[in-house]
Amino acid sequence: MGEAIKQAEQDRFEIAHPSISEIHVNLSGHNLGPDSGSYESGPLLSADCPDMSVKLTSYATPASVEGHTLPNAGAHLKDGIDNYRYRKIPYPDAPPAHDPLPLHRFPYPDLRAFLDTHGGNEADAIVHLYFHYDDHVDVTPAVRRFSMTQEMPSQQRNMHGLVLFGLYNYLPSQTARLELNGQTLDQGDYAAREILPLPAACRDIPTSARAAFVDLNQPLTLRWQTFDDPDVWRTAEVQVPDFPMRLPEKERSAPTQVLLYLRLDGMVAAERYLEVGRIDGELAIRAAGMPDLALSYTFCGSIYSRYNPAVVKLLAD
Known part of the structure; x- marks a missing residue:
């Protein structure tokens, strides 16, 4: 019974604080260490292979929620986040982390009608795409690749466009x-x-x-x-x-x-x-x-x- 209660509490926590999917694309010409959450260094976002993006998932923890360090509220980024913070590149002799850059935010696609018809939740259907330029970062929420497409039944009614x-x-x-x-x-x-x-x-x-x-x-x-x-x-x-x-x-x-x-x-x-x-x-x-x-x-x-x-x-x- 104790394990069942713990699992129910964990399920309620994950529903209230869903994980957020991110994809990072490097258009800056510099090697970068994207912010990976709780780690001191981030994965390498290489300038030599810019066509290879970096996938990250932001997970909530009780500590990040209580400390107000979680960047998202539900499926969306919190209001007021207008700078992107970098981490140190994971190399022994890597230079200090890149200075923060202005974060330009774009609107979310409206999925309400689609999700009301077909089910699912917004956090699973959305990916936050980060485009890193030399002087700023754009974050554009998008319909997540494969989330509503790969396993879509061959006969669906009312796709809402x-x-x-x-x-x-x-x-x-x-x-x-x-x-x-x-x-x-x-x-x-x-x-x-x-x-x-x-x-x-x-x-x-x-x-x-x-x-x-x-x-x-x-x-x-x-x-x-x-x-x-x-x-x-x-x-x-x-x-x-x-x-x-x-x-x-x-x-x-x-x-x-x-x-x-x-x-x-x-x-x-x-x-x-x-x-x-x-x-x-x-x-x-x-x-x-x-x-x-x-x-x-x-x-x-x-x-x-x-x-x-x-x-x-x-x-x-």
């Missing part, structure tokens, strides 16, 4: 930061690598783990920064063509997915598609087709090229 996005990056540099209609996309552990021009083989397979709340009936605005030029934002308007036919009733509740083709000239094409479960239990793809803007950038093919045609059927119009 949540759309899943994949990316083919034909730029000469990796994308460091992506925004869609002002919402930052979680790129996970690695940036979207550049796809080498022909005759190099395609080495990248898009995954629809990035998610944003958008209206595909309206043009989308994609903004991005690259590691080669992290201080410059580039912008493109994206039209997402609809399916050429009215969808069968059983397909209308499948989560909408979009493959973005980021072209060398800065234009962006988009291909809409669905993953549909067949009656026989196999997977099928409904695709709107490769857009004209992407026809000259087909080193990796269309979205259907990532599937094995022996086991995944492309549904005819």
Whole structure:
């Protein structure tokens, strides 16, 4: 009975003080030690491999709650935190920790309607993305990669505008930061690598783990920064063509997915598609087709090229 009481108390504590997921991206040109909580030194956020982000999880403890050192209140950062504090890099001869930098905070995505319909909690659905520049740090809450996407049932009703996005990056540099209609996309552990021009083989397979709340009936605005030029934002308007036919009733509740083709000239094409479960239990793809803007950038093919045609059927119009 005593263990059950302790576990119940621990469960109540974790609900009241959830852990917070963070991803840190280094655009500063310096080696950094991000704040990892209770440790004197932080993990290395390398300037030599900026495309490799650092994942951290902020856990609450009774001491951090009582001492008011916990940075978050529930799923959100506390009000009034406007500086980012660094730790010493974990090297024996490392210099002192980098001086604190101004922390620029961005708004949280509104997940209330989605979570009310599909369940879950905001802390598990959100990741705090920290972009470390030379003179400041941006923290942008985003829909967490895989949290509401990877294990999403193939038939979901009322997605409240949540759309899943994949990316083919034909730029000469990796994308460091992506925004869609002002919402930052979680790129996970690695940036979207550049796809080498022909005759190099395609080495990248898009995954629809990035998610944003958008209206595909309206043009989308994609903004991005690259590691080669992290201080410059580039912008493109994206039209997402609809399916050429009215969808069968059983397909209308499948989560909408979009493959973005980021072209060398800065234009962006988009291909809409669905993953549909067949009656026989196999997977099928409904695709709107490769857009004209992407026809000259087909080193990796269309979205259907990532599937094995022996086991995944492309549904005819």
